Amino acid sequence: MAGYSFDFTGGSLCLNFVNTVSNRATSEPIEHLRRYEDWLAWSRQAGMNVKSLERVARRQTQRAQAVLDRALRLRESLYAIFSAIAAQKTPPPQELAALNRVLPAAMAHPKILAAPSGFTLQWQSAEDALDAPLGPIVRSATELLSTAGELAKVRECAASGCAWLFLDTSRNKQRRWCDMTICGNRNKARRYYQKRREA
Numbered sequence: 001m002a003g004y005s006f007d008f009t010g011g012s013l014c015l016n017f018v019n020t021v022s023n024r025a026t027s028e029p030i031e032h033l034r035r036y037e038d039w040l041a042w043s044r045q046a047g048m049n050v051k052s053l054e055r056v057a058r059r060q061t062q063r064a065q066a067v068l069d070r071a072l073r074l075r076e077s078l079y080a081i082f083s084a085i086a087a088q089k090t091p092p093p094q095e096l097a098a099l100n101r102v103l104p105a106a107m108a109h110p111k112i113l114a115a116p117s118g119f120t121l122q123w124q125s126a127e128d129a130l131d132a133p134l135g136p137i138v139r140s141a142t143e144l145l146s147t148a149g150e151l152a153k154v155r156e157c158a159a160s161g162c163a164w165l166f167l168d169t170s171r172n173k174q175r176r177w178c179d180m181t182i183c184g185n186r187n188k189a190r191r192y193y194q195k196r197r198e199a
C-alpha cells in the first residue's frame with residue numbers, strides 16, 4: 001500500500017473500503033489492495049484487530065488470496081450501489097443481491113458484552129476466519145443503507161475519473177470533492193489550463 005493512506009476519521013467504513021481503488025473511472029485505475037496483506041494493513045488502519053489473521057495468511061497464502069478476490073468483488077458491488085445512490089438512481093438489483101448474499105455471515109455470532117457504562121454489541125469471528133474484516137465493512141454498508149439521513153449525504157467525487165465516494169457532512173451540502181487538496185486542486189488546475197487553451 002505504498003503511498004496510500006486514508007483518513008478514517010468520520011466518513012463511513014464501507015465507503016472507505018470502496019475508495020481502495022484510485023482513479024477508478026479511468027483507463028488506469030490504481031488498485032491499493034493487491035495482496036491479502038494490503039487488506040490487513042488497511043483493516044489495521046481502520047482500527048480492527050487482525051493480529052491472528054497475519055499468521056493464518058502466511059500459512060494459507062492461496063486461501064487468503066481467494067478471500068481477498070471475493071472481498072474485492074463485493075467492493076465493486078458496494079461501489080455500484082452507493083455510486084447509483086449518489087447519482088439519485090436505483091442501485092442495480094444484482095448488486096444488492098450480492099450484498100444480501102454476504103449478510104448472514106457478517107451478522108453471525110453476535111454477543112452482548114458488559115462495558116464500563118452499559119453494554120456493547122459485538123460480533124465474534126473465528127481466529128482463522130480470513131474474511132473477518134468483511135464483517136465490519138458489510139455491517140457498515142447495511143447501517144448506511146438503512147439510515148436515510150446519512151444515505152442522503154453520499155456523494156461521488158466530481159473530479160474526472162476519481163470516483164471516490166464520501167459523506168457530505170458540510171453545512172451547506174455543497175461539497176463536490178473527495179479531498180479539496182487533491183481533487184479540488186486538480187480540478188482547479190485543469191480548468192486553468194482549459195481556459196488558457198481557449199484564450
Ligand SMILES: [Zn+2]
Pocket residue numbers: 157158159162163164177178179183
Ligand atoms: Zn476525488
